Amino acid sequence: MRAAEKRRGQATPRTETKVYSDSKRHTDKKRLYSDSERYIDGMHRLGRIGTLGAILIMLGMPTLLGIHFHALPPFEQAARAAIPLLMVFVPSSFIEVLSYTPIMGSAIYLTLMTGEVLNLKLPVINSALKVMNAEPGTEDADIIATIAVSAAAFVTIAIVTVGVLLAMPLQPFLTLPAVKTAAANILPALFGALLVNALGRDLGGGIRARGRFKGLLPSLIAIVLLVLFDRQISVFFHLDKLAQQEGSGVIMTVFQGFVIIGVLPVSYFCTRWLYKKGRIQVSLPGEAGEAPTDPIARRR
Amino acid sequence: MMYFDLAGHNLTYAAVIVGIVYILGLAALTMRQAWKRALKIGYTKSQLRKVARVAISHTLIPAVAVLAGFFALAPILGIPLSWWRLSIIGNTSYEIMAANVALNTAGLTETAGAGGDAFILIMYVMAIGIMGGMVIAPLISKGIQKGTFKLRAADRRWGALGGSVYMASILMVFIVPVFFHISVALLTLVTGGVMMAAVKWVTHKFQALWLEDFALVISMLTAMVSSVLWNGLLM
Numbered sequence: 001m002r003a004a005e006k007r008r009g010q011a012t013p014r015t016e017t018k019v020y021s022d023s024k025r026h027t028d029k030k031r032l033y034s035d036s037e038r039y040i041d042g043m044h045r046l047g048r049i050g051t052l053g054a055i056l057i058m059l060g061m062p063t064l065l066g067i068h069f070h071a072l073p074p075f076e077q078a079a080r081a082a083i084p085l086l087m088v089f090v091p092s093s094f095i096e097v098l099s100y101t102p103i104m105g106s107a108i109y110l111t112l113m114t115g116e117v118l119n120l121k122l123p124v125i126n127s128a129l130k131v132m133n134a135e136p137g138t139e140d141a142d143i144i145a146t147i148a149v150s151a152a153a154f155v156t157i158a159i160v161t162v163g164v165l166l167a168m169p170l171q172p173f174l175t176l177p178a179v180k181t182a183a184a185n186i187l188p189a190l191f192g193a194l195l196v197n198a199l200g201r202d203l204g205g206g207i208r209a210r211g212r213f214k215g216l217l218p219s220l221i222a223i224v225l226l227v228l229f230d231r232q233i234s235v236f237f238h239l240d241k242l243a244q245q246e247g248s249g250v251i252m253t254v255f256q257g258f259v260i261i262g263v264l265p266v267s268y269f270c271t272r273w274l275y276k277k278g279r280i281q282v283s284l285p286g287e288a289g290e291a292p293t294d295p296i297a298r299r300r
Numbered sequence: 301m302m303y304f305d306l307a308g309h310n311l312t313y314a315a316v317i318v319g320i321v322y323i324l325g326l327a328a329l330t331m332r333q334a335w336k337r338a339l340k341i342g343y344t345k346s347q348l349r350k351v352a353r354v355a356i357s358h359t360l361i362p363a364v365a366v367l368a369g370f371f372a373l374a375p376i377l378g379i380p381l382s383w384w385r386l387s388i389i390g391n392t393s394y395e396i397m398a399a400n401v402a403l404n405t406a407g408l409t410e411t412a413g414a415g416g417d418a419f420i421l422i423m424y425v426m427a428i429g430i431m432g433g434m435v436i437a438p439l440i441s442k443g444i445q446k447g448t449f450k451l452r453a454a455d456r457r458w459g460a461l462g463g464s465v466y467m468a469s470i471l472m473v474f475i476v477p478v479f480f481h482i483s484v485a486l487l488t489l490v491t492g493g494v495m496m497a498a499v500k501w502v503t504h505k506f507q508a509l510w511l512e513d514f515a516l517v518i519s520m521l522t523a524m525v526s527s528v529l530w531n532g533l534l535m
Contacts, residue, residue: 039337040445046333048438050326054388055434057322061315061384062423068311069301071416073406078424081405085398085429093432101437101444102466108441110330112433113323115389118474120362124355126467127516131354132347136463137448139341143334144351150331151355157324157387159363163370164383175371181484181531182524183365188485189523190362191475192492193516196500198471207460216468223476252477260473267469268462275461282457 036139040106043146047109054113095261105142107149114153123190124152130197135207203282210281215271219263226251226259301416307378316384323388354513361520369395381423389430398426487530492523 066072096117101108104125111121128148134140163170173179201208226233230251233239252259274280306312338348366386373382376399385395402425406418452459478485496519503511511518 035340039333040449041442043330043333044442044445046330047441050330051434051438053322053326055431057319058388058427058431059424061319062420062427065306065309065312065315065423066417066420069306069309069416069420071301071306071420073417073421073424077405078421078428081402081421081425082428085401085425086432089394089430090432090436093430094436096433097436097441098444099466099470101441102448102463105445105448106441107330108437110327112437113326113389114387116362116366119365120359122467122470123362123516124358127358128351128354131513132351135452135460136467137452137459139337139449142445143338143341143343146334147331147338147348147351148355150327150334151352152359153327154324155356155359156363156366157320159360159367160370160383160386161320163367164379167371167374167379170367171371175368178528179368181528183368185484185488185524185527186362186365186520187474188478188489189492189520189527190516191471191478192489192494192523193496193519194471195475195489196493196496196519197516198468203460203464207457209461209464212461212464213468215465216472219469220472220476223472227477227480252473256473260470263469263473264466267465267472271461271465272458275458280461282461284456 040139040142043106043142044109047106051109051113091258095258099260099264103136104145104149105137107142107145110146110149110153114149114156116156119186119190120156121149121152123194124148126194126197135203207285208283210283211274212271212280212282214279215274216267218270219267222263222266223252223259303414303416303419304378306416306419307381312378312380316380319384320387350513357514357517361517361524377422378419381419385426389434394430395426398422398429401425401429482534484527484530484534487534488523488527491526491530492519495519495522 063072093112096112097108100111100117100122103122104111107125111117114121125145125148128144129136129141132140132144134144201210201212203209203212233251271280275282335348339345370382370386373385373395376382377385377395382395399422402422403414403418405425406414406421408414408418448459448463451462475489478489496515499511499515499518502508503515
């Protein structure tokens with residue numbers, strides 16, 4: 001209901017028949033709710049089946065080729081190589097699923113299947129939600145994230161495919177040192193822009209929060225301390241050899257995923273506590289003094 | 301059969317094409333479901349096209365960086381496997397690391413001269429090593445999302461505020477360490493931020509709504525180009 005009101009404020013729907021009138025929305029509230037639930041359940045079902053299919057293809061491909069060419073490696077050798085990788089990547093995958101699902105919703109399945117989560121899918125979803133003024137954690141956000149991730153997957157596959165077809169003429173350009181430097185700095189370039197986007201009171205959907213960064217302060221202090229005492233912590237946990245290999249802070253690079261899983265609950269519960277205490281004030285669209293003053297938000 | 305005979309074999313190409321078509325089909329089906337639902341709950345086609353346009357414009361630059369990774373991977377994995385790995389789950393640095401781990405296990409130091417079984421071994425290791433998320437997500441994602449919905453339904457204000465904490469925390473973990481020493485990464489990050497602020501200012505000042513859709517692309521591209529300059533200066 002609120003989402004519909006919000007959308008009606010954003011733009012005039014193209015076809016009247018596709019939009020529920022206010023009265024119909026009241027009488028059909030139960031049906032709309034179950035429609036929404038059915039949609040979300042359906043998307044999770046599709047995601048699960050799709051993921052299972054992708055796993056079968058990923059494992060089926062080497063199996064079939066190995067059988068056809070009589071080149072199957074011994075199982076023990078594959079396990080010996082895969083287990084160390086699994087030990088590193090399973091915890092970080094768990095953290096990824098835990099921290100990205102609230103933002104991505106049911107789009108998480110396609111996101112994980114198509115990869116490039118941090119440098120591509122997450123910012124794409126973030127921008128799409130921002131441009132559509134959608135609140136994260138809603139059905140609207142789920143739909144927008146799904147459309148954005150699908151479009152991003154098409155473009156990435158298309159560009160890599162073009163690269164495959166034009167491998168010869170493109171290679172000299174893409175292997176230039178300047179292009180390599182620029183490509184290596186994609187994450188700082190992205191995070192600088194996202195940081196400015198994340199500052200401010202807007203939470204999406206016209207909801208605004210005053211003082212919301214107070215809840216992040218304990219995590220910020222913890223991160224600063226981890227960076228400052230990285231070397232000492234590495235020595236304490238006998239990770240100094242790893243630190244030498246990395247040439248920089250080992251905690252914030254190799255164990256970045258674990259830092260995220262530590263920081264998330266701290267930020268979450270501090271923000272919750274401050275919100276309950278009234279130190280962080282959240283106002284809904286149209287509430288006193290918090291009507292969107294941003295001309296772009298008004299016009300959208 | 302040797303490593304690169306298998307890596308460039310027509311059958312390998314065929315297997316990869318089947319996989320890519322599957323992923324494309326799944327993405328199309330997922331998008332169709334979301335699109336239909338969006339129209340049903342009141343979004344207009346032009347709004348949905350705008351979402352797709354934003355997603356496409358924001359994907360172009362990172363996708364070109366992925367393509368640069370393709371040229372780093374192709375000499376190690378051959379063209380079809382690199383094409384497959386970069387079209388689906390994973391990223392360039394993971395793929396190179398996984399290939400090295402697999403080769404070390406097979407007692408090899410490089411792919412040139414290796415047997416076909418080393419190629420199959422690399423395919424297995426790459427697939428299994430990064431499959432964690434794909435196994436975990438079907439088990440817990442639905443529960444997490446339902447929890448988020450319940451949270452928001454109980455208190456809309458807290459739902460919106462609590463939801464914002466995730467993205468802010470992830471950003472903090474990645475950004476804060478960069479500020480501890482002058483580096484190309486720091487200067488690139490600052491350039492990206494300054495450019496984003498400038499584009500936002502121009503958008504608001506001149507009511508240039510169309511510019512907002514390209515704010516991230518313009519900021520990122522400028523910051524990435526600036527990294528070449530910062531690299532030259534700091535070297």
